Amino acid sequence: MTPLAWLGLLARDAGATLVVTIGFALLFAVPRRYLLGSALAGVLGHVGRTVAVERGVPLELATLIGATTIGVVSALLARRMRVPMSLFSMSAMIALVPGTFAYRTMLALIALVSTPSPPVSLATDALVLGTRTAFVVAAIAVGVVSPSLFLDRAR
Structure with a gap:
């Protein structure tokens, strides 16, 4: 992947995540002064x-890496601003x-139970997707x- 394509991918990803995070923050009634922190973490x-x-x-x-990043940023912002993480x-x-993945799992499970004699591959697909x-x-x-x-124990 070229550097320009890589940058474009990250910019699209960041932009979409920014919209989703701010949208859900507003839905969860996060005060406006904390929206930037939520967006940054997301x-x-x-x-x-x-x-x-x-x-x-x-x-x-x-996902563990991304979630840990969110956790660290959220914990640091919460400590600094004295609000809940x-x-x-x-x-x-x-x-x-x-x-x-959840949608595809449900589709596989529905196909599994609605097929009279389902193939083993359908059950395997449902199990792998669900796992x-x-x-x-x-x-x-x-x-x-x-x-x-970990950050609370460090105090």
Whole structure:
């Protein structure tokens, strides 16, 4: 990938994440003065995941990297501004949610139960997709929460 194409990918990723993060922050009634912090956490986390995926890191581990970035940025902003960490992290992590994997898992499960004698490959697909979805969700939870645990113990 050329440097210009790489920069374009990251700019599109950052722009889309910015819109999603601010949109959910407004939906969650985050006060306007904290929107920039939410956006910063979301963009850094999602761009971090994108860079990791583009470099060949598996999606589950890349999501852990992105979620940990969101957790660290959110914890530092929360400490500095003396507000709850969730003010920044909740809207920031939405962009990491594996919507496509969850959707494909549900489609595979529906096909599995609606087919009279389903092939084994259909059950395997549903199991693999469901497992990957669960691991991505677990990576989000661990990544967002663990930095605050370590940073709070450092105090």
